[in-house]
Amino acid sequence: MRRSSAKPSLWVLAVREREADVIVVGGGPAGLAAASSCKEAGLEVLLVEREGSLGGILPQCIHTGFGILETKEDYTGPEFAEMLEKRARDLGVEILLDSYVSRLSQVGGCGASIEVLSPRGVETMRASTLIFSTGCRERNAFEIGITGDRPAGVMTAGTAQALMDLYGLLPGREVVVVGSGDVGLIMSRRFALEGAKVKAVVEITRYPGGLTRNVVQCLEDFGIPMLLSHAVLEVRGRKRVESVVVSEVDEKQGPVPGTESEIECDTLVVAAGLVPEAGLLEKAGAKIDPLTGGPFVNEFLETSLRGVFACGNVLVVNDLVDHAVEQGRLCAMSAKSLIEGTMRRPSAWKRAVPGENVRFVVPHLFSGDRDTVFYSRVRSPMRDCSLSFNEIDKEVRIRAAMPAEMVRVRIEGSLLSGVGEALTFEVRGWPKGKRG
Amino acid sequence: MPFRVAIIGAGVVGSAVARELSKYEGFEVHVLEKEADVGWGASKANTGILHAGYDDDPSKFPMRARLCRAGNELWRGLADELEVPVRWCGSLVLAFDENERRVLAELLSRGRSNGVPGLRVVGTDLVQKLESNASKEAVEALWAPTSGIISPYEATVALIENATENGAKLHLETLARRIVVKDRRVVGVETDRGFLEADAVVNASGIFGDLLSGTAGISGFRIRPRRGEYFVFDRDAEPKVGMTLFPAPRPETKGVVVTQTADGNLLVGPNAKDLGEKERESTETTKGGLEEVWREASRLVVGLPPRSAAIRTFAGLRPEPDRGDFIIEAYEDPSGLVNCVGTRSPGLTSAPAIAMEVAKLLAKGGFRFAIKGKWKSRRKAMTRFRDLPSSERDGLISKDPSYGRIVCTCETVTEAEIKEAIRRGARTLDSIKFRTRAGMGRCQGSFCLAKMMVLLSRETGTRIEDVSVKGKGSNVVLGRVRDGT
Numbered sequence: 001m002r003r004s005s006a007k008p009s010l011w012v013l014a015v016r017e018r019e020a021d022v023i024v025v026g027g028g029p030a031g032l033a034a035a036s037s038c039k040e041a042g043l044e045v046l047l048v049e050r051e052g053s054l055g056g057i058l059p060q061c062i063h064t065g066f067g068i069l070e071t072k073e074d075y076t077g078p079e080f081a082e083m084l085e086k087r088a089r090d091l092g093v094e095i096l097l098d099s100y101v102s103r104l105s106q107v108g109g110c111g112a113s114i115e116v117l118s119p120r121g122v123e124t125m126r127a128s129t130l131i132f133s134t135g136c137r138e139r140n141a142f143e144i145g146i147t148g149d150r151p152a153g154v155m156t157a158g159t160a161q162a163l164m165d166l167y168g169l170l171p172g173r174e175v176v177v178v179g180s181g182d183v184g185l186i187m188s189r190r191f192a193l194e195g196a197k198v199k200a201v202v203e204i205t206r207y208p209g210g211l212t213r214n215v216v217q218c219l220e221d222f223g224i225p226m227l228l229s230h231a232v233l234e235v236r237g238r239k240r241v242e243s244v245v246v247s248e249v250d251e252k253q254g255p256v257p258g259t260e261s262e263i264e265c266d267t268l269v270v271a272a273g274l275v276p277e278a279g280l281l282e283k284a285g286a287k288i289d290p291l292t293g294g295p296f297v298n299e300f301l302e303t304s305l306r307g308v309f310a311c312g313n314v315l316v317v318n319d320l321v322d323h324a325v326e327q328g329r330l331c332a333m334s335a336k337s338l339i340e341g342t343m344r345r346p347s348a349w350k351r352a353v354p355g356e357n358v359r360f361v362v363p364h365l366f367s368g369d370r371d372t373v374f375y376s377r378v379r380s381p382m383r384d385c386s387l388s389f390n391e392i393d394k395e396v397r398i399r400a401a402m403p404a405e406m407v408r409v410r411i412e413g414s415l416l417s418g419v420g421e422a423l424t425f426e427v428r429g430w431p432k433g434k435r436g
Numbered sequence: 437m438p439f440r441v442a443i444i445g446a447g448v449v450g451s452a453v454a455r456e457l458s459k460y461e462g463f464e465v466h467v468l469e470k471e472a473d474v475g476w477g478a479s480k481a482n483t484g485i486l487h488a489g490y491d492d493d494p495s496k497f498p499m500r501a502r503l504c505r506a507g508n509e510l511w512r513g514l515a516d517e518l519e520v521p522v523r524w525c526g527s528l529v530l531a532f533d534e535n536e537r538r539v540l541a542e543l544l545s546r547g548r549s550n551g552v553p554g555l556r557v558v559g560t561d562l563v564q565k566l567e568s569n570a571s572k573e574a575v576e577a578l579w580a581p582t583s584g585i586i587s588p589y590e591a592t593v594a595l596i597e598n599a600t601e602n603g604a605k606l607h608l609e610t611l612a613r614r615i616v617v618k619d620r621r622v623v624g625v626e627t628d629r630g631f632l633e634a635d636a637v638v639n640a641s642g643i644f645g646d647l648l649s650g651t652a653g654i655s656g657f658r659i660r661p662r663r664g665e666y667f668v669f670d671r672d673a674e675p676k677v678g679m680t681l682f683p684a685p686r687p688e689t690k691g692v693v694v695t696q697t698a699d700g701n702l703l704v705g706p707n708a709k710d711l712g713e714k715e716r717e718s719t720e721t722t723k724g725g726l727e728e729v730w731r732e733a734s735r736l737v738v739g740l741p742p743r744s745a746a747i748r749t750f751a752g753l754r755p756e757p758d759r760g761d762f763i764i765e766a767y768e769d770p771s772g773l774v775n776c777v778g779t780r781s782p783g784l785t786s787a788p789a790i791a792m793e794v795a796k797l798l799a800k801g802g803f804r805f806a807i808k809g810k811w812k813s814r815r816k817a818m819t820r821f822r823d824l825p826s827s828e829r830d831g832l833i834s835k836d837p838s839y840g841r842i843v844c845t846c847e848t849v850t851e852a853e854i855k856e857a858i859r860r861g862a863r864t865l866d867s868i869k870f871r872t873r874a875g876m877g878r879c880q881g882s883f884c885l886a887k888m889m890v891l892l893s894r895e896t897g898t899r900i901e902d903v904s905v906k907g908k909g910s911n912v913v914l915g916r917v918r919d920g921t
């Protein structure tokens with residue numbers, strides 16, 4: 001298979017090319033689901049994954065809580081990933097591992113070409129449709145403005161999780177966690193289970209970021225204190241973390257002078273949110289939504305680059321793997337209809353826009369020709385409220401809305417077709433006494 | 437018997453001295469460095485500017501004025517011989533009012549008397565043509581076409597690699613405690629790993645220079661830390677300034693600059709804060725310092741990226757001598773001691789010229805200099821996969837498939853490059869980072885940290901638990917999980 005290496009003059013010709021109906025970039029749950037569905041729909045599909053194994057971040061999430069909506073059963077991350085992988089392999093999806101997509105460019109107004117780096121060499125691959133499922137990355141200590149020293153022992157939650165659950169290493173014994181989203185909560189418990197002392201979970205907002213269930217099971221059951229309306233300002237320690245300085249914050253999340261205190265610890269775990277890994281899309285010219293950090297998409301989950309679709313955490317950071325999988329399937333269906341020539345784009349798109357207490361809405365554009373699933377998140381927690389719209393007669397009651405939990409709603413095409421230019425998503429209090 | 441020289445400190449200055457002395461017949465060069473790698477003092481945390489040489493008044497700071505100008509010239513050949521990335525991009529000092537215009541006029545005439553070529557004061561139109569991101573408020577600028585930007589840590593690594601290739605010995609994690617003098621002569625250095633006999637000692641210990649000098653009985657000066665803080669942005673961040681932009685200088689500092697590093701990152705800083713004499717390792721960043729940097733930088737360019745887009749902040753300490761000028765001298769009592777300390781800015785620029793000065797001082801001791809027959813002037817740079825065109829990348833992968841394994845995806849660093857860095861002596865994660873840029877990108881290593889640990893442990897045959905970020909006491913992990921998986 002290897003070319004002879006002694007002919008540098010052939011290098012220019014050596015860059016090989018490949019083609020497929022669909023190329024899926026990223027073999028996490030969203031990409032695996034997309035690739036399997038493409039194959040089932042009879043398309044020729046190529047799945048390209050940079051790591052040596054599939055499953056994305058799932059193999060390192062050894063807790064349960066995966067696949068409840070999809071399968072009605074509760075799996076651990078590795079178990080759920082294995083199911084997705086088995087399905088893709090059984091269907092005969094062609095999979096390229098250790099293959100990093102380093103460049104994406106649109107070709108001929110539809111579809112795309114990618115450059116792939118792998119131990120096989122540099123390859124160019126073209127497809128009329130491309131599904132992007134590259135996941136997200138974590139925000140680090142610098143991005144959230146932590147100052148002070150730069151010693152060993154400051155790491156993101158994902159890194160800590162990988163060290164523990166993929167490599168069997170213990171990152172720290174006395175830990176402070178920044179961020180009380182589910183990731184921070186689950187990692188706190190993970191440390192506690194290893195006998196490490198979690199000295200505090202520090203949360204900058206007034207309420208816990210994660211699910212109540214996780215606050216109870218991950219912190220309260222282990223006696224881990226949570227500091228709400230607090231921020232980590234500074235790290236101290238030249239070689240290894242020795243302490244962190246925390247303080248109270250005001251409504252604008254600025255530190256309140258005089259409230260600083262020092263917590264001794266050897267490790268600072270940063271679980272301060274996730275950012276879609278959309279750099280390649282952005283460089284190729286896709287429009288990015290500053291509210292999600294992911295690409296702008298229409299109801300086909302097609303980005304502003306024709307024939308390039310996005311699903312999973314690169315589209316919008318999902319808290320449930322089931323939603324990532326669902327988005328993957330929709331991308332596959334869209335790719336099929338585009339390839340078969342049955343995709344009907346409207347002459348003018350209608351817009352889905354966030355209103356009161358809604359941070360974002362995905363997809364951003366819809367036609368009104370069919371039922372459409374929308375994903376959104378609230379800005380701040382609210383009890384007994386509803387997702388409602390001024391433009392159409394629909395109201396979805398929500399008992400407790402939390403920023404940590406994606407609000408998923410399916411709206412019928414019959415209602416959507418009546419919308420003028422835009423549909424505004426709002427979460428408001430449920431009127432007292434009203435039935436729902 | 438070879439003449440044995442012990443150089444204390446492997447910053448850019450000590451490394452340049454080592455490289456210079458390793459050229460010659462008859463020397464045995466030893467470099468003692470307390471950290472786990474070279475260049476981890478001021479030499480890795482600075483702006484990286486190769487100053488043109490107009491800043492320093494030759495009547496007040498004759499060494500700085502002369503050696504900066506000479507160093508700028510020397511780096512041209514040296515960067516090429518050592519394959520260190522450098523951009524000769526030129527710089528602009530912006531003036532915003534009449535007062536500052538007068539400062540420019542002063543700098544211009546000073547530069548001319550220092551022999552700086554090509555200096556000119558230019559008006560707004562040309563300023564905008566030269567650097568379209570420069571503030572529109574600037575009324576005039578001093579244009580120094582010979583100013584450059586170098587990767588300061590790569591420069592240090594390159595100098596030491598070339599020195600060791602020519603026979604110099606590097607002793608890492610070796611702290612010099614005392615310069616030992618007997619009968620008014622230097623006889624060696626007492627370290628935490630034992631005594632090293634030496635005929636001469638070059639004190640290039642940066643911020644600790646006065647303290648070490650004091651152990652040999654020379655104590656006529658003091659060094660104090662002056663901290664400078666920075667923001668670094670991703671290589672994709674806009675605007676990309678092509679030239680280095682300075683404000684009009686103040687006596688204590690050349691001011692907060694906006695520039696692009698040799699690797700292509702937007703870099704903003706430093707401020708200047710004097711610290712106490714004991715705070716010689718206080719390289720922490722501060723909220724106030726960073727705010728100051730941000731304020732100052734915003735004056736110089738139009739449309740900085742949002743502060744939250746910075747991928748890293750850091751700080752460095754300038755070793756400020758109370759005398760003002762560099763201290764580069766040898767003594768009669770004790771003989772054999774050469775101080776080259778007080779190396780504040782422009783010490784990076786001046787380093788190759790300082791090294792020649794040190795050689796001259798040693799020559800005064802009667803030493804004859806003859807270049808070694810088998811001296812190698814050139815050093816080969818590390819492979820930089822990310823800078824290569826696809827066809828060459830493919831060629832590399834076909835020779836060694838580990839070029840096809842991307843370890844750091846933010847900066848496109850391959851497994852082969854990481855192994856090369858380890859072969860060249862990297863033993864910590866920071867050493868790998870500074871040599872390859874792995875972990876220097878947007879995610880700051882959150883994806884590749886574990887993979888680098890695996891590679892480092894595999895290639896060096898150490899336990900993965902023992903992998904450190906920056907040497908002793910900075911292990912990444914503190915043990916294994918209970919079930920020992």
Ligand SMILES: Cc1cc2nc3c(=O)[nH]c(=O)nc-3n(C[C@H](O)[C@H](O)[C@H](O)COP(=O)(O)OP(=O)(O)OC[C@H]3O[C@@H](n4cnc5c(N)ncnc54)[C@H](O)[C@@H]3O)c2cc1C
Pocket residue numbers: 025026027028029030031048049050051054055056057058061063064065066067099100101102133134135136158161182183186277311312313314317318319320321322324
């Ligand atoms: C700590 C934690 C706990 C969680 N807990 C739960 C839970 O209990 N229940 C639940 O349902 N969900 C949970 N989630 C969320 C869920 O895991 C995610 O929504 C889901 O993994 C997203 O899948 P994805 O395929 O979009 O991304 P990922 O799983 O991140 O996969 C992306 C894949 O793309 C690859 N890739 C990226 N860039 C490239 C490139 N340039 N070239 C080639 N390949 C590339 C990556 O290597 C990766 O394999 C949790 C997430 C975290 C972080």
Ligand SMILES: Cc1cc2nc3c(=O)[nH]c(=O)nc-3n(C[C@H](O)[C@H](O)[C@H](O)COP(=O)(O)OP(=O)(O)OC[C@H]3O[C@@H](n4cnc5c(N)ncnc54)[C@H](O)[C@@H]3O)c2cc1C
Pocket residue numbers: 444445446447448449450451468469470471474475476477478479480481482483484485486487610611612613640641642643644648663664665706752753754755776777779780781782783784785786
């Ligand atoms: C914020 C800032 C910005 C700057 N910008 C520029 C610029 O743009 N252009 C320019 O030309 N210059 C600049 N400088 C100056 C430049 O960085 C320094 O002049 C240069 O790095 C000094 O090199 P050095 O080798 O003397 O010191 P260092 O790099 O500090 O090296 C001294 C070494 O000695 C070691 N050491 C100390 N004590 C001992 C001991 N007892 N035993 C063993 N080892 C020891 C230290 O670990 C260190 O590695 C700047 C400096 C700072 C701080």
